[in-house]
Amino acid sequence: xxxxxxxxxxxxxxxxxxxxxxxxxxxxxxxxxxxxxxxxxxxxxxxxxxxxxxxxxxxxxxxxxxxxxxxxxxxxxxxxxxxx
Numbered sequence: 001x002x003x004x005x006x007x008x009x010x011x012x013x014x015x016x017x018x019x020x021x022x023x024x025x026x027x028x029x030x031x032x033x034x035x036x037x038x039x040x041x042x043x044x045x046x047x048x049x050x051x052x053x054x055x056x057x058x059x060x061x062x063x064x065x066x067x068x069x070x071x072x073x074x075x076x077x078x079x080x081x082x083x084x
Contacts, residue, residue: 022057
């Protein structure tokens, strides 16, 4: 059984990977970041504006990871953590 902390860690890992994928897809728009690997994408170090742009691209491309709250089942509803 997964713990909530483990699920949150997995979510953060997937989020960082997908944000890096958006960076790669739109690298010219984010050239100022000069990232070489996914690990270089420090979400705490980039500006709120840049992070918001990357999150917006995730939603546009339908790549935002979903985190299903413990209290709901798969059949109920899905909530994106960014909306909480």
